Amino acid sequence: MSLFRNPFDPAARLSRGCSCGRHASQAEHDGMPAAGAEALQSRAVEGAVMRALFPQDDLRRRFIQAVGAGTALAAVSALFPLGAAREAFAQSSGPLEKPKLSVGFIPITCATPIIMAHPMGFYAKQGLDVSVVKTAGWALIRDKALSGEYDAAHMLSPMPLAISMGAGSNAVPWTMPAVENVNGQAITLSMRHKDRRDPKDWKGFKFAVPFDYSMHNYLLRYYLAEHGIDPDRDVQIRAVPPPEMVANLRADNIDGFLAPDPVNQRAVYDGVGFIHLLSREIWDGHPCCAFAASRAFVTGMPNTYQALLKAIIEATAYARDPAHRKEIAAAIATPNYLNQPVTVVEQVLTGTYADGLGNVRNVPERIDFDPFPWQSFAVWIMTQMKRWGQVKGDVDYAKIASEVFLATDAIKLMREAGLTPPESTSKSFSVMGKPFDPARPEEYIAGFAIRRT
Amino acid sequence: MRPDRPWAAPLLSLAILAALLLVWHALTRPEAGQAAVDPAYAALVGQAAAAGGQTPVPGPLDVARQMWLHLQDPFYDRGPNDKGVGVQLAYSLARVLSGYLLAALVAVPLGFLIGMSRTVYRALDPFIQVLKPISPLAWMPLALYTIRDAGVSAVFVIFICSVWPMLINTAFGVASVRQDWLNVARTLEVPRLRTALQVVLPAAAPTIMTGMRISIGIAWLVIVAAEMLIGGTGIGYFVWNEWNNLSIANIICAILLIGLVGMLLDAILARLARLVSYRE
Numbered sequence: 001m002s003l004f005r006n007p008f009d010p011a012a013r014l015s016r017g018c019s020c021g022r023h024a025s026q027a028e029h030d031g032m033p034a035a036g037a038e039a040l041q042s043r044a045v046e047g048a049v050m051r052a053l054f055p056q057d058d059l060r061r062r063f064i065q066a067v068g069a070g071t072a073l074a075a076v077s078a079l080f081p082l083g084a085a086r087e088a089f090a091q092s093s094g095p096l097e098k099p100k101l102s103v104g105f106i107p108i109t110c111a112t113p114i115i116m117a118h119p120m121g122f123y124a125k126q127g128l129d130v131s132v133v134k135t136a137g138w139a140l141i142r143d144k145a146l147s148g149e150y151d152a153a154h155m156l157s158p159m160p161l162a163i164s165m166g167a168g169s170n171a172v173p174w175t176m177p178a179v180e181n182v183n184g185q186a187i188t189l190s191m192r193h194k195d196r197r198d199p200k201d202w203k204g205f206k207f208a209v210p211f212d213y214s215m216h217n218y219l220l221r222y223y224l225a226e227h228g229i230d231p232d233r234d235v236q237i238r239a240v241p242p243p244e245m246v247a248n249l250r251a252d253n254i255d256g257f258l259a260p261d262p263v264n265q266r267a268v269y270d271g272v273g274f275i276h277l278l279s280r281e282i283w284d285g286h287p288c289c290a291f292a293a294s295r296a297f298v299t300g301m302p303n304t305y306q307a308l309l310k311a312i313i314e315a316t317a318y319a320r321d322p323a324h325r326k327e328i329a330a331a332i333a334t335p336n337y338l339n340q341p342v343t344v345v346e347q348v349l350t351g352t353y354a355d356g357l358g359n360v361r362n363v364p365e366r367i368d369f370d371p372f373p374w375q376s377f378a379v380w381i382m383t384q385m386k387r388w389g390q391v392k393g394d395v396d397y398a399k400i401a402s403e404v405f406l407a408t409d410a411i412k413l414m415r416e417a418g419l420t421p422p423e424s425t426s427k428s429f430s431v432m433g434k435p436f437d438p439a440r441p442e443e444y445i446a447g448f449a450i451r452r453t
Numbered sequence: 454m455r456p457d458r459p460w461a462a463p464l465l466s467l468a469i470l471a472a473l474l475l476v477w478h479a480l481t482r483p484e485a486g487q488a489a490v491d492p493a494y495a496a497l498v499g500q501a502a503a504a505g506g507q508t509p510v511p512g513p514l515d516v517a518r519q520m521w522l523h524l525q526d527p528f529y530d531r532g533p534n535d536k537g538v539g540v541q542l543a544y545s546l547a548r549v550l551s552g553y554l555l556a557a558l559v560a561v562p563l564g565f566l567i568g569m570s571r572t573v574y575r576a577l578d579p580f581i582q583v584l585k586p587i588s589p590l591a592w593m594p595l596a597l598y599t600i601r602d603a604g605v606s607a608v609f610v611i612f613i614c615s616v617w618p619m620l621i622n623t624a625f626g627v628a629s630v631r632q633d634w635l636n637v638a639r640t641l642e643v644p645r646l647r648t649a650l651q652v653v654l655p656a657a658a659p660t661i662m663t664g665m666r667i668s669i670g671i672a673w674l675v676i677v678a679a680e681m682l683i684g685g686t687g688i689g690y691f692v693w694n695e696w697n698n699l700s701i702a703n704i705i706c707a708i709l710l711i712g713l714v715g716m717l718l719d720a721i722l723a724r725l726a727r728l729v730s731y732r733e
Contacts, residue, residue, distance in 0.1 A: 132534075133684075134694070140603075143597050148601070149603060250507065270507060271502030271508060272507055335698075336533075339534075339694055339698040341499075347497055354494050356498075360493050
């Protein structure tokens with residue numbers, strides 16, 4: 001791939017290059033900081049025009065060497081409206097089928113890219129008029145997305161898998177083109193339990209998770225089971241929508257929760273609970289929430305889908321930079337979006353936070369944003385669905401993972417947003433020290449002592 | 454009641470209100486005695502948590518302050534998720550009125566037919582008795598799944614909960630029109646349609662109005678719960694959104710406003726009922 005090479009550079013070759021295609025050589029690829037998305041887009045357009053004018057690369061190089069790059073650019077610009085072509089490409093890959101979109105979200109920091117893309121203009125840049133609509137719970141967001149009231153929605157990453165497999169709803173082909181955030185969850189316990197930090201003492205506890213088909217449910221179950229607590233028999237785990245969790249914790253209705261932020265930080269802010277453990281201590285780099293859309297939307301409105309995904313991926317790339325986090329916190333803490341005190345959101349995004357026990361902790365990796373939908377994440381999620389009896393029978397892990405987690409689109413658009421996508425769509429990782437091999441899911445399930453299979 | 458002291462009742466009401474406010478104020482006073490905490494930590498948490506406690510329930514002064522803020526600018530609109538309390542109330546009222554009027558359009562004519570015939574009354578009675586006690590919120594998942602539109606589902610839920618009192622009262626009112634009046638109409642050979650409109654309808658009107666008054670009360674009760682479920686707009690969503698923010702002061706403001714609007718709706722229906730009442 002040689003999409004982003006300067007075609008007016010006589011030394012450059014348009015037919016060979018580094019792994020990402022943006023640089024003349026692999027060494028340059030490794031050493032060079034990523035250029036801005038617009039500059040790369042312009043390069044891609046110029047490259048396409050030059051390739052069309054000079055089908056033989058040798059001829060192009062000899063032409064530029066003979067007249068100089070500046071003259072060549074002027075000459076080609078006179079023949080061909082390069083500026084207009086660059087603009088046309090920057091706007092969109094084609095006319096938008098539906099510029100007015102409705103995207104649902106749950107007011108939690110996981111939705112940061114989806115939310116901030118609105119006040120910070122990432123949607124508008126793609127020519128989209130998106131209204132982001134706050135929604136009361138996961139079941140509702142699923143039903144509104146299924147009914148077509150939302151064109152796309154913020155979901156928990158296991159939800160598109162569950163919807164596609166027909167677990168907990170009718171089977172509808174669903175897709176997950178991008179992950180929103182990694183890490184960013186925590187186990188919060190009621191202040192009453194500040195001296196009972198060992199999970200072995202937690203028998204009889206009542207826990208809340210946001211939804212049955214959530215990373216929170218699987219991570220909490222995993223954590224408890226690793227400490228010898230059977231999540232079905234020794235404790236009670238119930239689904240409570242995130243906004244209602246702190247109220248329930250305060251009323252002593254539950255003993256703790258594994259919840260998305262800002263719920264954990266809000267419990268600390270109000271003196272109701274303390275942060276026992278960040279989810280990154282269970283699995284560093286785990287996915288949490290996702291940007292999801294129906295397969296019908298992806299195939300029926302390809303240009304709109306591309307533009308929307310591009311906005312999300314660019315927003316995610318922006319959110320990734322720790323220097324932008326304070327600005328983002330201020331933009332999304334308003335009543336229109338998260339409706340939380342700014343300091344709560346800021347503590348979550350910057351990772352300098354009060355833990356509820358009188359300490360200020362500094363964990364910059366508390367939450368991070370990485371859009372890439374690793375297919376091995378999907379496989380891990382399905383192993384847990386099977387482990388806890390949410391799905392029965394044989395599961396074609398690899399097939400479902402590749403149909404739902406749309407890695408190829410993410411690779412293409414991440415590249416356009418100036419991010420470096422990974423080389424493969426699968427990676428192995430370990431959860432609480434136990435390695436996971438995505439190629440052998442069944443053996444992985446069989447390796448657990450506490451399971452429902 | 455003795456008519457010579459008309460100021461006694463309002464005075465007593467005021468005294469009760471003052472007593473309630475005083476008790477509320479006394480119960481929610483912040484506790485004195487601040488625990489010493491690291492200032493860097495205190496800056497990151499709420500005032501109460503910094504002192505080692507929980508954020509308290511707001512007192513009457515906090516609520517009054519919040520209420521004043523809402524009443525100063527009730528109709529602002531800052532995007533789909535942040536609208537003034539007046540706008541939210543208007544959305545709720547629009548939903549309630551559309552569901553309620555639809556229910557009236559269905560229930561009054563249907564109740565009329567049922568009331569005119571004993572056989573139909575008996576035949577439909579079991580259905581009405583089974584459907585009547587179902588909590589309207591139990592319809593919500595079904596409505597969302599089949600109608601596939603949250604706004605219409607909310608209107609449907611209002612419809613389904615306000616249709617029964619009107620239907621039953623209309624049927625009852627029509628069935629219990631005094632036989633003498635019907636006999637007089639028959640003796641005078643008044644056509645059936647004219648009997649229905651000029652004898653039965655005025656005779657049953659007070660009962661029908663009672664049904665409508667019960668219905669509007671129920672509809673206003675249900676809309677708050679329904680909007681907390683479907684979200685988006687309305688005073689129920691406002692309550693949910695402030696719950697999400699754990700802002701109890703705002704929730705108390707909303708509760709007061711819901712009560713006031715409910716009272717207003719009931720007063721309007723009571724005024725209408727007086728217009729159609731008669732003395733035998």
